[in-house]
Amino acid sequence: MSQNVMDRVRATPRCDWPVADKEQSGIGNFIGLYGGEHIAATEFVIGATLVQYGCTASDILIGLFVGNFLAVLCFTFFCAKIATQTRLTLYSYLGRIFGNRLQKVYNIVLGLGLSALAAAGISISATAIRRILNVPIQLNWYPTSAKFVLIVLVLGAVITFIVAKGFEGVSKFATTCVPWMIALFFVGMLVTLPQLLDATGYESIRSPSDFLNLLNTHVWNGSSETGQHLGVLHVIGFAWTCNLAWHIGLNDMPMLRYAKDYKYGYASAVGMYIGHFFAWVVAGVFGATAAIILNTPLTQLDPGAVTFTLLGYTGLLAVIIAGWTTANPTIYRIVLSFNVVFSKVSQKRMTYIMGTIITVAACFPCVQKADAILVYLGMAVEGAGVICICEHFLFPHIGFTRYWNEYRHQDFNTPAAIAWGVSIIFSFGLVFTGIIHRNLILVPTFVLTAVLYTVLAGLAGARQKYPAEEADACAYRTALQDYANKMHQDDIPFTVTGVARGLRVIAFGVLAGFVVSGILCAQGVLTLAVFKSLSIVLSLGYFVCNGAALIISLRKTTSEKSRIPQKIQTGKEATP
Template structure:
């Protein structure tokens, strides 16, 4: 990866990344330590089993479609970061304001991930749970600082290193949620009258209805689950923040790799985290809400669970800090991306010492998406709808404006509109669609009245010609790469004995959980055994990636 990471210019064809990087990145980023928190929160909501499962299926589908149909096509078409493209649409001063807000939001979110990783050490060092907005343990602060520095150092290396880190961690990380849920099912079976084993869907549903997702007929229901699953990463897909990542994709269809994150990461992880939370609460004779991620993972997975929580926090914090660094670096393009990202990581680490977001995570991600998404709607409107309405795309750039009053006014009005709806009783999770529609209409009307209706034939022709030339060169490069068989690296990395050893370790981990489910192993035996294939997996995976990266092509 280039040192500059093409912060201001389109990504060059020779720097486009293969599909496996995006598959691993999405699967790893969305199987995070916070999934333990969210999975447990669903249990506390009092929503029934069927509503939880079907709500997650439908809501995650909406999220995947948002990535695949909105974010990825714009990213691949422009090959620009969100900030560089936003500058073309709204002017540099608008971008600066947005970058500050966006960067702060991502810093806080990444801080929550680091808090989760740091919480894993609580079980090993006997530290008190961090349940307040402020830290109550010097030991926790020290651990958060150490974890944060490591995460920041990885993020400064750029998207390539971040993706490789996820490529190593993602398969094992996702599996840990699955095997943890499977291994704790016998604990719940033993406490369910009339069920001796899980031999059918009805057996599982009875256990789930009794111990995990108990329908309390409360405020939260099916549509709340759907809406949360959709807006959980709203800033990334609806707010177009993932243009920063997807600009490296060879095809816009790579946006659909988000399905790995949504269904293997979110759906599977949230369901299994709920099972683990209920099982851990049963073992410790407490409630799910009283447990943090470290406690749940340790009860389900032992030492491997501690590693899982640490790694899960890292795999999400890494790309989040990377996004935040690009946001702040866009304030002054001459700043070094690496230095800005590292400073951003340090600030994020300090935030992680104060677990205020961790304690209100669901509300924060909803609020974050709501604040940032109007800008994504502005970009979507100008990119797709302006040409259809006879308005000039990039009219702010062509008229040499430094700031877009229509964009800023629309952003503010959209937030006011959302606040009014919320005061009137519309739940935070249900504000996305009306806010998006309001933004599109408002921005179109305001932009038309200020200058978007003015034609700039020469500037438009020059911009279209430049884009066409770049895209033709890119297509030629990709065609030549396919013709020359430039896939040696991938074939090498997928055919080594080390790769086979990684697969064997993952199969072993899964086999241990099945043996526990069938009564062949006790939970304690499972936890003691699980750490060994875990350690072998990471040794083999890191070696395989390192050797593969040295291959030509």
């Protein structure tokens, strides 16, 4: 191995290292991560928004099933495959294809889009605290209450501080929220259906057809307060496009690069079908039921008002937790994105800077329109993902050279810039002129970008062969992988043992009691008032036990890591 290759390896920033073999993770972690990120604050808003689409219940159920299936396939066969074959973050991978200068442009676009999503999570959480403090619902695009602004500022400051101080513990605690959030939506459905029956005078549900008829009559009845009347194709498109930035846009590469096998991409089904199918349906029932009980149009309600009406303080806790699990990982992604552009700013300082900007944006209730934010973010970055997908999968099959721009030593891929720019103009132009609905723009944009980039790249040098450059890159990548493996050979895995394991058993016992209380309430054994009081106590008990277990495990892991020689932990003075 040449000294030049070794010098390049040692000079490579840690963020550009491939995942070491010992860092690869089992499928259980991905089930928890997808559950934590996709059973979140946006579900309360999107589920209610779907009620306003003017669809029938069949349109919603069929559309969400098919659209989420397409999303799972994209997560698995696009994002997970590239991630496990390269073991790189999206940013490092983009650097190879786009060149460093164009990659920085992408990071700014992505960071701005994610900032809007993080602001949505904080603002949605604030609707729960708003309800506790009896602050008026914010119906305008701008805040009309100083108290609401104060709530957002405090909440944003807390979330930013937590992300800056201890993201590892925060991210792990987010995964402990998953079982409770799943139970919350399940129990919430059981408790809400009797309230819907009472409010509408509908007879009891004796069969699946009765349930579907109830949904068609009082939830998705084809009418819309907003004037929209969309069909099953629009619902399919929305479910598929909702996470466009993460699957076709490849923004889940940083997480999926840790998967032992690309098939772990199927774990995304947990998020898609529990979060983006079941939770959206339940949230739709929540919204319709609360609107009927309060005799108020759904467009005049926020998540805090809806969940408190149906579930009491447990519902408010759900909104707060969901907003927190949305904002925390999103802010972390934003910081990583902007740190690539502003490399001289420390990660902690960047967290405080972006946290402040995001918190100010969260003061404006218009950011709570999470469905629009997600779709527009996907439209903005889809073209970049399509370019990477074409270069990774298509180019080797048509005789083009993958990473040709890197081999030509260019830090700006002009064909990629043109194709990506055209994709943005094309998609936003068609949507804003009303030629095509935003939920249906994914496929035509994909085809246009793929064809345009392939043609332009072929003309710019992708048709040529670069044997010497490829051999050099292969030697460097192999040496870098060996180096990463060496640096992580003494890693201490996160484990749950002893007292922590016992606390987790207690926590899940409490969670089982929470589910049982919901079942008893649905059967009329417990009154709704008793359930609301009991459920908040059980919910807090679950988080106290699970939180304590996490703290004990983190301290044990940190203690064991402290015994490792510092040079191994930091990556200094090691030889591959």
